[in-house]
Amino acid sequence: MWDRYARGKRGVPERTVNAAGQRTWFNWTQYPDHGPTETVLGSPASALELGCGTGRNAAHLAVHGVEVTAVDVSLVPLEKAEQRWGHLGGLRLVHREAVDFLRATDERFGAVYSVFGAVWFTDPEVLLPLVRRALRPGGVLAFSHEPPIEGCYGCQGGYVRGPGGDRPSVVRRWAYTPAMWVDILARYGFTRITADIVAPPPARSGDVPTLLVHARV
Numbered sequence: 001m002w003d004r005y006a007r008g009k010r011g012v013p014e015r016t017v018n019a020a021g022q023r024t025w026f027n028w029t030q031y032p033d034h035g036p037t038e039t040v041l042g043s044p045a046s047a048l049e050l051g052c053g054t055g056r057n058a059a060h061l062a063v064h065g066v067e068v069t070a071v072d073v074s075l076v077p078l079e080k081a082e083q084r085w086g087h088l089g090g091l092r093l094v095h096r097e098a099v100d101f102l103r104a105t106d107e108r109f110g111a112v113y114s115v116f117g118a119v120w121f122t123d124p125e126v127l128l129p130l131v132r133r134a135l136r137p138g139g140v141l142a143f144s145h146e147p148p149i150e151g152c153y154g155c156q157g158g159y160v161r162g163p164g165g166d167r168p169s170v171v172r173r174w175a176y177t178p179a180m181w182v183d184i185l186a187r188y189g190f191t192r193i194t195a196d197i198v199a200p201p202p203a204r205s206g207d208v209p210t211l212l213v214h215a216r217v
């Protein structure tokens with residue numbers, strides 16, 4: 001399913017410079033040059049990204065001196081990431097499913113984050129205890145994705161077909177309001193939890209906002 005998603009994006013060229021002329025940048029939203037930056041994470045020495053795709057956010061952190069481990073279940077975007085960012089010393093790209101990675105690792109990170117990534121597509125009951133264990137004391141968990149559709153909470157499943165109408169894949173994602181996220185994270189021992197809705201840019205004011213969640217252990 002994720003290989004197919006990434007292949008679908010093959011023809012879309014990635015931007016190499018943002019509006020401010022920077023070669024790397026961090027974006028929590030689905031809109032270019034919009035919303036909060038990497039400062040949401042504080043100043044971690046090390047970070048783990050869950051579902052890094054082509055690695056642009058991880059590359060930005062690595063350029064700024066963070067030791068980043070960027071994990072993705074699909075090799076298709078990771079190959080792109082390797083081509084574009086493989087030369088960066090502080091960036092480790094890992095082909096692994098997020099829960100598998102977290103179960104196997106003994107490493108502890110200053111931050112764990114996910115941008116429209118594995119946190120959205122994994123049962124929080126499974127993921128959150130593992131993320132908590134992977135964080136150093138005082139470490140930050142932050143993630144973003146689309147907010148829920150009113151009345152549709154918990155696991156949301158769907159079928160995804162390729163352009164040729166081939167056998168459908170299944171995608172599952174977990175949808176909660178900001179208040180629900182605060183309760184869920186508190187249950188797993190996270191503290192100083194904030195969950196905010198970031199409005200789209202004014203030029204796209206009717207479009208989908210972004211849910212941005214931040215917590216500490």
Ligand SMILES: C[S@@+](CC[C@H](N)C(=O)[O-])C[C@H]1O[C@@H](n2cnc3c(N)ncnc32)[C@H](O)[C@@H]1O
Pocket residue numbers: 002003050051052053054055071072073074077096097098099114115116117118121122
């Ligand atoms: C919508 S894309 C977002 C990619 C990237 N974070 C970005 O902002 O461009 C979701 C990514 O999460 C990855 N992903 C989804 N579920 C995952 C899981 N359980 N473990 C690891 N990666 C996962 C997919 O392969 C895909 O690259």
